Amino acid sequence: MEIVVLKMLFIASVSAQYGKHVYVQKAMLWSDAQNYCRNHHTDLSVITTKWDEQKLQSEVYGTIYGRVWIGLYLNEEHWMWSGGGNATNVPWAYGEPNDLLTQKYGAICCGCTWHGWVNLPYWYQKPFFCFSLIVVEEKRTWENAFSYCNNKHTALTSLASETEHLLALREIQQDHITERVWIGLRYLADRWMWMDGHPSVYRAWDKEDQDHQCPLRKRCTALTKGGVWESWDCKDQLHFICY
Numbered sequence: 347m348e349i350v351v352l353k354m355l356f357i358a359s360v361s362a363q364y365g366k367h368v369y370v371q372k373a374m375l376w377s378d379a380q381n382y383c384r385n386h387h388t389d390l391s392v393i394t395t396k397w398d399e400q401k402l403q404s405e406v407y408g409t410i411y412g413r414v415w416i417g418l419y420l421n422e423e424h425w426m427w428s429g430g431g432n433a434t435n436v437p438w439a440y441g442e443p444n445d446l447l448t449q450k451y452g453a454i455c456c457g458c459t460w461h462g463w464v465n466l467p468y469w470y471q472k473p474f475f476c477f478s479l480i481v482v483e484e485k486r487t488w489e490n491a492f493s494y495c496n497n498k499h500t501a502l503t504s505l506a507s508e509t510e511h512l513l514a515l516r517e518i519q520q521d522h523i524t525e526r527v528w529i530g531l532r533y534l535a536d537r538w539m540w541m542d543g544h545p546s547v548y549r550a551w552d553k554e555d556q557d558h559q560c561p562l563r564k565r566c567t568a569l570t571k572g573g574v575w576e577s578w579d580c581k582d583q584l585h586f587i588c589y
Contacts, residue, residue, distance in 0.1 A: 364405040365500055365542075366398075366589040367391050368478045369414070373471040376451040379415050380428055383476035388517060389429040390417030391475035393454070394507035397545055399437070402475075403456065411457040413464060415474035418452025420465070425452070429477065429516075431509035438462050477510075478589060479503060481517050481527065485583040488566035491528045492541065495588035502530035503587040504540040505569070507548050514587055515573050526576060528586035531567035533558075533577070538567070550575045 362369045368387055370379070376390075383390045393399050393416055417428030418436070420443075425433040436452070439462025443449065449465040453472060466472070480499055482491070495502040505511045518527050530541040538558070540546050552574035557564050564577035568584055578584075 362409075363478070363500070364402055364475075366477055366479070366503070367402055368476040369406065369410060369473065370476060371473045373473055374415075375471055376415050376419070376466075376468060376474075379472075379474040380417070383417075383428075383474070387476040387478040388513050389477050390415065391477045392417050392427045392429055392431075392507065392509045392513070394427075394433075394509060395545065395547075396437070398506060399454070406456050408457070410473075413453040413455050413466065413472055415451065415453050415472045416463075417477065418463070420446060420450040427509040429509045430512040431507065436463060439464055477513060479514055479517050480588045481523060482586050482588055483523060485524065485585060486528075487583055488528050488532070488578075488580040488586075491584075491586035492530070495530075495586070499588040501542040501589060502528065503589045504530050504542050504544040505548065505550070506540070506544050511548070511550055511569075511573070514569060515571070517587065518569065518571055518585075523571075524585045526568035526570040526578070526584055528584050529567050529569050529575070531575070532580075533565035552576050 380390050418425060418433055425436055427433055439460055443465035448467045451466055451468060452463055453466055454463050492502045505514055531538055532541055538546055551558055555576050558577040564579050566578055566580040568576050568578050570576060
């Protein structure tokens with residue numbers, strides 16, 4: 347028991363939560379950072395929108411300085427995310443990426459005077475961001491799930507990209523989790539909105555489910571184990587995903 351407690355204290359002492367991202371200050375190789383994130387959280391961080399990057403940079407402003415690993419890597423000729431999916435429109439810094447024969451891993455720079463991402467070689471040891479999703483195995487209505495996430499964690503999760511969708515899907519495949527889980531997409535003011543404020547651009551609706559186009563009763567969104575979104579009555583009780 348003492349070993350478990352000491353391990354938990356160690357993890358807490360070297361990390362800090364910033365929304366979906368957990369900062370781990372212990373410097374590691376990119377591959378070791380990936381293993382750490384997969385063992386303790388979900389995966390190395392994915393940052394797929396300008397909104398998400400700006401929000402993260404504003405949250406860590408004044409507390410984190412220097413280059414930090416994220417889940418970006420070069421797979422032959424294509425930049426990809428550790429959690430799956432291609433990385434498109436990467437906001438590289440001037441002159442980056444360079445030396446693609448050896449520098450195959452991506453990092454962002456916090457508190458730097460210049461803007462943009464950089465690529466670094468595998469032998470660098472850097473602190474890193476983990477992407478963290480929490481599946482709550484309690485059946486609740488959407489509103490109760492929303493309140494639980496706000497009180498216990500940060501928010502009922504948004505899924506802003508293919509990679510975030512894939513990571514969430516990976517987290518819910520256990521048999522004891524309900525066939526579908528609540529996510530933070532709600533129909534309000536005649537449109538679907540992420541409740542954490544993230545721009546609603548990425549979509550993964552079930553093509554056979556047309557209820558979401560003009561919902562009268564099913565105004566809350568669930569992610570199914572089959573990998574699609576469905577509109578459901580907000581009073582239904584499901585497991586859910588927080589961050």
